Amino acid sequence: MARTAGSHSDITGPRVREAALRLFARGGYAAVSMRAIAAEVGVQAGALYNYTPDKQSLLFDLMEGHMTELLAASRDDANLGPETRLHDFVAFHIEFHHARADAVFIAYMELRNLTPANFARIEALRREYEDGLEAILRDGVAAGDFNVADTKIATLAIIAMLTGVNTWFRDGGRLSLREVTAQYWDMVRRAVI
Incomplete structure (x- = not known):
């Protein structure tokens, strides 16, 4: 099939991913068709298959891209004290996710739509990120700085709480x-001390 006049793979490919991200976040993966994505991009539905094998691959690529970007951007300096490291994690998590609200929504709400193999790959990336926070908490417990009965539960609770900011925070609001x-x-500091 001939490429649509004026389309370029280095331009259209990212536009396909951006359109899918918006549409999946707005209407949900199951409700979005490849035709809807094509219409949003301004190409024929068949042209999408030049950029992705199928809708499942597109969803996986969006989630994997988000997680690999998150892991690449997160930094933990083990030379700092646990409280400073935890503070830095909290600030990073909120700021990073605020700038990517649609990607965060998809990364959490569309897990159920991944194939088992794709789910396992995304879950492994999520676990890697969670392990970074859990290491901070374990180090804080070992140093006597934190009082946490179960660092895994605390890790999951903290991440859920921080990610929840995206559901209600709007720029230009009261705070x-x-x-x-x-x-x-x-709140996080009080929960671990």
Whole structure:
């Protein structure tokens, strides 16, 4: 099939992913057809298969891209004290996810639509990120700085709490993102001390 006039793979490919991200976040993976994605991009439905083998691959690529970007951006300096490291994790998590609300929504809400093999791959990436926070908590417990009975449960609770900011925070609201981050840091700190 001939490429649509004016389309270029280095331009259209990212546009396909951006359109799918928006549509999956707005309507849900199951409700979005390849035709709807094509219409959003302005190409014929068949042209999408030049950029992705199928809708499942597109969903997986979006989730994997989000997780690999998250892992690449997250940094933990083990030379710092556990409380400083935990503070840095809280600030990073909120800021990183705030800038990627649609990707975060898909990464959490569309897991159920992945094939078992794709789910296992995304779950492994998520576990790698969770392990970073759990290492901070374990180090804090070992140093006597934190009082946490179960670091795995605390890890999951903290991540869920921080990710929840995306569900309600809006720029221009009563508090700035910086103020919200400060309050969340205070809640996390109190939960582990």
